[in-house]
Amino acid sequence: MTSKISSWTDISGACPLLERLAAPERRRNSGGYIGFHMPGHRGGHDFPPELRTALSALDITEISASDDLNAPGPALRAAAHLAAEAWQTERSYFITTGSSTTIKVMLALAPGPDGRLFCSRAVHQSVIHAAALLNIRPVFLPDDLNLETTTALLSAHHDESGRSAFLITSPDYYGRVVDLRGIASLAERERIPLLIDAAHGAHFNFAPDLAPPPATASGADLIVHSLHKTLPALTPASLLHVASNSLFAADFDDEKIYHYLRIFQTSSPSLMVAASMDYARYYVSNHGGAAIARVHEELLELNRSLHDYGYIPEGPLPRSAYPSGLAERDPIRLVLDCSCLGGGFAMAHYLESKGIYCELAEPRRIVFLPSLGQPAEDFRALGKALREYAEQFQRKGCNGDSKNANGGDGKNGNCYGDSGSSNDNGNDGVETDIPYLSRRDIDEIDQIYVSMREMPADCEGRAEPHLMLNLAAATALPLSQAVNRRLATPLIIRPPGLACRWPGEHINADELPALTELHRFFVQIDGITSGSARVLL
Numbered sequence: 026m027t028s029k030i031s032s033w034t035d036i037s038g039a040c041p042l043l044e045r046l047a048a049p050e051r052r053r054n055s056g057g058y059i060g061f062h063m064p065g066h067r068g069g070h071d072f073p074p075e076l077r078t079a080l081s082a083l084d085i086t087e088i089s090a091s092d093d094l095n096a097p098g099p100a101l102r103a104a105a106h107l108a109a110e111a112w113q114t115e116r117s118y119f120i121t122t123g124s125s126t127t128i129k130v131m132l133a134l135a136p137g138p139d140g141r142l143f144c145s146r147a148v149h150q151s152v153i154h155a156a157a158l159l160n161i162r163p164v165f166l167p168d169d170l171n172l173e174t175t176t177a178l179l180s181a182h183h184d185e186s187g188r189s190a191f192l193i194t195s196p197d198y199y200g201r202v203v204d205l206r207g208i209a210s211l212a213e214r215e216r217i218p219l220l221i222d223a224a225h226g227a228h229f230n231f232a233p234d235l236a237p238p239p240a241t242a243s244g245a246d247l248i249v250h251s252l253h254k255t256l257p258a259l260t261p262a263s264l265l266h267v268a269s270n271s272l273f274a275a276d277f278d279d280e281k282i283y284h285y286l287r288i289f290q291t292s293s294p295s296l297m298v299a300a301s302m303d304y305a306r307y308y309v310s311n312h313g314g315a316a317i318a319r320v321h322e323e324l325l326e327l328n329r330s331l332h333d334y335g336y337i338p339e340g341p342l343p344r345s346a347y348p349s350g351l352a353e354r355d356p357i358r359l360v361l362d363c364s365c366l367g368g369g370f371a372m373a374h375y376l377e378s379k380g381i382y383c384e385l386a387e388p389r390r391i392v393f394l395p396s397l398g399q400p401a402e403d404f405r406a407l408g409k410a411l412r413e414y415a416e417q418f419q420r421k422g423c424n425g426d427s428k429n430a431n432g433g434d435g436k437n438g439n440c441y442g443d444s445g446s447s448n449d450n451g452n453d454g455v456e457t458d459i460p461y462l463s464r465r466d467i468d469e470i471d472q473i474y475v476s477m478r479e480m481p482a483d484c485e486g487r488a489e490p491h492l493m494l495n496l497a498a499a500t501a502l503p504l505s506q507a508v509n510r511r512l513a514t515p516l517i518i519r520p521p522g523l524a525c526r527w528p529g530e531h532i533n534a535d536e537l538p539a540l541t542e543l544h545r546f547f548v549q550i551d552g553i554t555s556g557s558a559r560v561l562l
């Protein structure tokens with residue numbers, strides 16, 4: 026037996042994960058795989074060929090011939106400087122363990138340990154983790170960021186010792202942005218740092234005519250960008266920016282940032298990922314504007330071709346559609362409301378049978394993330410498959426009003442999606458047919474989402490993120506016995522992955538039917554395992 030493996034066939038059947046992950050690439054090469062999902066380098070095809078082949082050679086440790094992401098040398102400093110120029114910030118930092126790390130570093134800077142964080146309930150889970158580790162107490166802002174309520178909350182809860190910060194997520198998973206002007210003025214007036222989780226918006230800076238105003242120019246102090254989400258960078262590439270004109274720029278200095286980075290990041294951060302970030306910065310600075318305009322136009326054309334097929338395109342929208350004159354949505358994120366067409370799950374299943382993979386399917390919507398280099402034929406193929414799907418749905422006579430999910434009343438054979446004519450792309454992983462959801466079901470699920478996201482009055486002020494650090498102190502109880510007890514873990518509704526309960530809060534008895542209902546419709550809740558939640562007795 027030789028010690029060197031010379032071909033894939035030598036290890037056939039021996040490396041199950043490797044083989045699973047390599048399969049899409051094989052299919053892509055034969056035209057059987059089209060991805061509209063992260064990361065934004067499209068299986069490496071959006072990298073120049075030399076970079077693609079060199080990637081493993083760039084995976085190098087901190088030696089004199091390379092650099093050190095936790096203690097930068099000249100090359101990293103130069104690359105970070107170029108990033109700061111590109112995003113027009115005071116300073117920018119390369120973080121190669123994801124925005125989940127960057128968010129922890131950011132919250133360690135502001136509000137800092139034991140501080141108050143004014144934020145929405147529905148934050149990315151890394152915010153809850155950071156709050157747990159740093160013993161930060163959340164104060165929940167209204168979803169619409171109503172300034173009167175926000176100001177009242179601020180005067181009631183502001184930490185006079187100066188350890189408060191605002192955190193806003195913008196854009197969200199659907200590419201919608203928050204108008205930050207009011208909150209930025211309030212933060213400036215009260216001298217409270219404003220932090221923006223703009224993980225999904227790193228490309229906005231480079232298409233000022235099409236994209237919403239970028240977070241880095243919003244009056245915020247610290248901003249997080251995930252580069253792999255929308256740019257050609259490897260996963261998990263993230264930038265932390267200190268905004269130019271931040272009142273706190275001197276406070277958020279290199280020494281503090283690298284100190285917290287060393288605490289929250291591995292001691293072996295990936296120089297390969299960092300090198301891909303350097304490339305993404307170069308690419309988007311020089312070609313981003315044209316690439317975004319092209320993809321935007323492709324998506325508008327695709328949306329036009331879906332007219333009369335029952336889809337309700339939510340984004341992207343033409344610039345003229347915004348009454349304020351400012352874009353309010355990501356110009357390159359395709360979001361389709363498919364509640365008249367059986368919902369997102371059956372649709373995603375059908376598309377997969379055609380070799381087309383979306384970023385996110387949920388009961389009401391389906392979300393696609395094209396890469397900046399996505400070829401025109403991919404948009405054609407997606408449009409064709411979406412039209413065929415809608416025709417098939419209409420042919421089956423599902424008017425969307427029957428109640429038909431698993432176990433629902435009136436389940437009938439006409440109302441199941443199928444996976445197309447055949448599994449003709451050699452796809453594995455397309456399992457049984459998925460039932461269409463009726464419009465009534467989808468409206469009901471939406472109601473549950475809305476009501477679960479709202480905090481019950483008796484949970485007010487009870488969030489204690491640190492409780493999640495001691496799982497041993499918690500007991501798993503069936504939901505019916507877990508009601509009214511303090512949760513030891515957050516509850517996160519997936520898709521799309523947003524918190525509906527924080528540790529320390531509780532589930533009310535009248536919410537049990539809704540939680541069971543969500544499960545019936547394939548919606549998962551992290552924090553509930555086999556019908557049980559971990560609570561403190």
Ligand SMILES: Cc1ncc(COP(=O)(O)O)c(C=O)c1O
Nearest residue numbers: 123124125126149222224251261
């Ligand atoms: C809004 C938001 N913030 C932060 C993150 C964390 O990013 P990462 O997965 O790079 O750690 C995500 C991930 O999906 C996200 O959606």
